[in-house]
Amino acid sequence: MCLGLFTGSVDKLTAAGIILGGAAANDMKVDIYVLLQGARAFRKDIGDNPDKLQMSENPAMKEEFLQSLKNLKVKTWVEFFKEAREIADVKIHICGLAGKIWGAEKLEDFIDIADDICGISAYITSAQEADVNLFI
Amino acid sequence: MTPEELKNANVVKTVDARGTACPGPLLEAKKAIGTIKAGDIMEVLSADEGTKVDIPKWCTKQGHEYLGTLEESGYFKIYLRKK
Numbered sequence: 001m002c003l004g005l006f007t008g009s010v011d012k013l014t015a016a017g018i019i020l021g022g023a024a025a026n027d028m029k030v031d032i033y034v035l036l037q038g039a040r041a042f043r044k045d046i047g048d049n050p051d052k053l054q055m056s057e058n059p060a061m062k063e064e065f066l067q068s069l070k071n072l073k074v075k076t077w078v079e080f081f082k083e084a085r086e087i088a089d090v091k092i093h094i095c096g097l098a099g100k101i102w103g104a105e106k107l108e109d110f111i112d113i114a115d116d117i118c119g120i121s122a123y124i125t126s127a128q129e130a131d132v133n134l135f136i
Numbered sequence: 137m138t139p140e141e142l143k144n145a146n147v148v149k150t151v152d153a154r155g156t157a158c159p160g161p162l163l164e165a166k167k168a169i170g171t172i173k174a175g176d177i178m179e180v181l182s183a184d185e186g187t188k189v190d191i192p193k194w195c196t197k198q199g200h201e202y203l204g205t206l207e208e209s210g211y212f213k214i215y216l217r218k219k
Binding site: 018021022024025026027073074075083087 | 158163
């Protein structure tokens with residue numbers, strides 16, 4: 001599976017995490033390409049801090065959404081990504097340009113689950129080879 | 137298996153995933169299946185309605201044998217045999 005992760009919206013990141021969990025449980029090999037807003041969310045100082053993430057489609061519902069996740073004991077998006085990486089062959093690639101846009105140039109600037117920094121060609125060839133393609 | 141057979145099944149591993157939401161029970165099952173032998177029976181306890189559909193589908197994909205589901209009060213017991 002190849003996932004283009006463009007979003008920096010906390011609900012979509014959560015959805016991506018849940019989908020990733022399902023893929024990992026089914027032993028799918030997953031390559032995630034973190035693009036634009038996604039690269040900002042992956043910054044070490046942002047990640048799991050919901051105060052620094054927006055909810056793009058329905059901002060007014062953000063607090064209610066986060067509270068509901070808490071009540072239902074749903075993991076945070078970063079926890080989902082971490083767990084999927086432990087279970088299956090999941091690789092996380094950060095778009096180099098996206099990182100630069102948000103002031104993060106080195107791999108150490110991102111949360112410790114990022115595998116490498118790459119360019120667009122890596123994403124496109126991976127997308128061409130994958131049997132499942134998602135763009136979130 | 138019939139409900140009676142499921143109740144008497146020789147379960148070697150119980151995965152209590154009642155405290156987790158989707159896809160928690162599936163991930164717990166995935167982790168636990170590696171700890172049992174081929175032919176062993178495992179039960180997954182889940183309070184998440186979706187797990188009733190997810191686990192049988194997962195079994196088909198992975199080659200495990202889905203044995204059936206018992207409904208308890210407020211949760212499900214889902215049985216499978218490792219391939």
